[in-house]
Amino acid sequence: MDTRVAKKKLGLKERYAAMTRGLAWETSYQSMDEVFPYDKYEGIKIHDWDKWEDPFRLTMDAYWKYQGEKEKKLYAVIEAFAQNNGQLGVTDARYINALKLFIQGVTPLEYYAHRGFSHAGRAFRGAGASVACQMQSVDELRHYQTETHAISHYNKYFNGMHHSNHWFDRVWYLSVPKSFFEDACTGGPFEFLTSVSFSFEYVLTNLLFVPFMSGAAHNGDMSTVTFGFSAQSDESRHMTLGIECIKFMLEQDPANVPIVQRWIDKWFWRGYRLLTLVAMMQDYMLPKRVMSWKEAWEMYAEEGGGALFKDLARYGIREPAGWKDACEGKDHISHQAWATFYNYNGAAPFHTWVPRDDEQAWLAEKYPETYERHYKPRWDYWREQAAAGNRFYNMTLPMLCTTCQIPMLFTEPGDATKICYRESDWRGNRYHFCSDHCKGIFDHEPEKYVQSWLPVHQIYQGHCFKPGTDPTKEGFDPLLAVLDYYELNVGRDNFDFEGSEDQKNFAAWRGEALPAGGAK
Amino acid sequence: MSVVATRAYDFPAQDVRENFPAPLLYIGWEDHLMFCAPFCLPLPPDTPFSALATAVLPGIFGYHPDFAKIDWKAVQWFKSGKAWNPDPAKSLAENGLKHKDAIRFRTPGLEGIKGSHA
Numbered sequence: 001m002d003t004r005v006a007k008k009k010l011g012l013k014e015r016y017a018a019m020t021r022g023l024a025w026e027t028s029y030q031s032m033d034e035v036f037p038y039d040k041y042e043g044i045k046i047h048d049w050d051k052w053e054d055p056f057r058l059t060m061d062a063y064w065k066y067q068g069e070k071e072k073k074l075y076a077v078i079e080a081f082a083q084n085n086g087q088l089g090v091t092d093a094r095y096i097n098a099l100k101l102f103i104q105g106v107t108p109l110e111y112y113a114h115r116g117f118s119h120a121g122r123a124f125r126g127a128g129a130s131v132a133c134q135m136q137s138v139d140e141l142r143h144y145q146t147e148t149h150a151i152s153h154y155n156k157y158f159n160g161m162h163h164s165n166h167w168f169d170r171v172w173y174l175s176v177p178k179s180f181f182e183d184a185c186t187g188g189p190f191e192f193l194t195s196v197s198f199s200f201e202y203v204l205t206n207l208l209f210v211p212f213m214s215g216a217a218h219n220g221d222m223s224t225v226t227f228g229f230s231a232q233s234d235e236s237r238h239m240t241l242g243i244e245c246i247k248f249m250l251e252q253d254p255a256n257v258p259i260v261q262r263w264i265d266k267w268f269w270r271g272y273r274l275l276t277l278v279a280m281m282q283d284y285m286l287p288k289r290v291m292s293w294k295e296a297w298e299m300y301a302e303e304g305g306g307a308l309f310k311d312l313a314r315y316g317i318r319e320p321a322g323w324k325d326a327c328e329g330k331d332h333i334s335h336q337a338w339a340t341f342y343n344y345n346g347a348a349p350f351h352t353w354v355p356r357d358d359e360q361a362w363l364a365e366k367y368p369e370t371y372e373r374h375y376k377p378r379w380d381y382w383r384e385q386a387a388a389g390n391r392f393y394n395m396t397l398p399m400l401c402t403t404c405q406i407p408m409l410f411t412e413p414g415d416a417t418k419i420c421y422r423e424s425d426w427r428g429n430r431y432h433f434c435s436d437h438c439k440g441i442f443d444h445e446p447e448k449y450v451q452s453w454l455p456v457h458q459i460y461q462g463h464c465f466k467p468g469t470d471p472t473k474e475g476f477d478p479l480l481a482v483l484d485y486y487e488l489n490v491g492r493d494n495f496d497f498e499g500s501e502d503q504k505n506f507a508a509w510r511g512e513a514l515p516a517g518g519a520k
Numbered sequence: 521m522s523v524v525a526t527r528a529y530d531f532p533a534q535d536v537r538e539n540f541p542a543p544l545l546y547i548g549w550e551d552h553l554m555f556c557a558p559f560c561l562p563l564p565p566d567t568p569f570s571a572l573a574t575a576v577l578p579g580i581f582g583y584h585p586d587f588a589k590i591d592w593k594a595v596q597w598f599k600s601g602k603a604w605n606p607d608p609a610k611s612l613a614e615n616g617l618k619h620k621d622a623i624r625f626r627t628p629g630l631e632g633i634k635g636s637h638a
Binding site: 344394418447452462 | 621
């Protein structure tokens with residue numbers, strides 16, 4: 001009788017080695033430097049690529065299995081949500097505006113991240129790093145798809161979601177996230193990892209995903225919660241990879257330390273500026289609040305980030321240059337940002353509103369040092385004016401920061417009554433910035449940022465009108481021409497929430513009466 | 521410092537004067553943060569400086585209840601953050617204003633809605 005011989009099965013470690021490191025080889029008839037032209041020019045020195053650690057030891061076959069199961073559950077929930085008219089179960093139609101911001105501003109970033117990681121994966125000659133980047137690239141593409149799929153249900157019922165990709169390349173405030181990722185993708189592969197894997201995902205992603213998804217749960221949006229959970233389990237892996245790649249660079253050669261530090265300084269600040277949008281979402285856009293931006297900042301940035309930078313001190317890394325200013329900003333940026341969208345709501349495809357009395361009381365409680373002193377008076381004034389039929393819409397284009405591209409809305413550290421102006425001259429031209437850190441980023445690489453596509457300047461250069469537009473024609477309205485170029489439905493996608501089609505429809509679907517004379 | 525790149529990195533600047541119909545001027549009103557940011561305006565260089573107060577600024581800042589109370593003789597001007605004394609009879613260019621200069625004005629005694637600098 002033949003003895004059955006068990007086929008030798010690879011252990012987890014061996015399997016990981018075979019499915020990742022085993023995929024690489026040394027080139028023979030072309031030099032490695034010609035095949036991999038991008039992983040040395042930034043100055044990062046790698047002596048042993050095998051030291052790259054993937055703590056999850058994730059291989060492609062395991063990836064498909066886990067992600068396939070997750071996707072099945074996700075799409076089951078999304079379908080159930082759609083079949084049960086889940087859009088009627090959210091707290092308030094105002095909440096939907098947070099989703100508009102997400103589909104307009106965050107989802108396209110997932111696609112950029114997919115492209116960036118795909119490129120970084122190709123650029124690294126170390127197989128471990130390359131495989132990790134390729135799998136993250138697939139993650140990011142999935143996120144783009146699942147977010148689009150989950151939010152598309154709302155697009156059937158609410159305005160401001162039908163054209164997010166078109167808007168991403170054109171609408172003024174979307175140039176803020178877009179420029180962040182284009183800056184990252186046009187850096188080298190190591191800078192890209194520092195910007196996205198480390199600064200954005202490791203240091204700041206909790207501030208984005210946790211409040212957004214808890215906000216969705218608190219406001220009855222189970223579809224978004226589900227894609228949030230699905231994405232968040234990948235984010236945890238991305239965060240771990242982010243810290244591992246930073247440690248890998250720092251451990252490989254001491255000459256890498258100052259390069260990485262400069263990137264951390266730059267990308268922490270760029271990421272922090274980008275998250276201004278999340279700050280205002282948390283404090284103003286969620287009808288049921290989860291936690292204030294200030295509380296979230298203290299929990300995730302000050303506590304978590306503080307411990308992280310203590311841990312990195314042994315490599316010679318200090319906290320990012322903008323850290324203290326960012327911590328001070330926790331009392332201000334959400335209020336300043338929401339006021340800006342209130343100003344420019346004529347040109348933004350989502351609705352804004354004055355916070356209601358109970359919401360103002362919440363803001364005063366959460367921001368005892370700043371809300372009533374600096375911000376409440378303008379909201380009260382704007383509400384009075386709106387009630388009198390004189391709702392404030394700012395029609396003149398704002399000055400922008402050349403680096404972060406946000407209107408110059410931030411105030412001086414230590415003085416919330418003064419706008420922070422900084423400027424630099426370079427090759428006979430003048431450039432302006434919202435902070436010392438945006439100025440510092442420009443001053444280090446002026447050649448890069450003199451190419452900034454600043455929406456206000458592009459409008460004035462005549463680049464934001466549809467082909468065939470004649471600005472010399474009698475009665476030409478430049479603002480309407482720009483909104484036409486955006487393909488924004490004027491009167492439906494934009495303007496105040498009070499009186500909007502979203503507000504009226506939602507009340508009608510739920511059989512509710514609209515508040516008389518504006519909400520208090 | 522400069523960009524680290526694989527080859528020469530030199531591209532034209534997007535926002536040079538020649539790309540605009542008129543030079544850009546940035547204008548901010550101190551202590552009035554109801555206007556969330558300073559404004560950006562293309563203004564012909566031969567515009568008289570006095571036309572700012574009479575023709576340009578009312579259209580952009582006029583919504584604010586303080587605007588009508590401004591005593592233009594008492595207004596303090598700043599250029600690139602430093603105190604500055606423009607001559608209202610001269611043009612923007614004759615006052616030394618160049619493309620993408622930032623100026624601000626302060627209106628003593630007027631500090632926004634209920635003194636909140638808004």
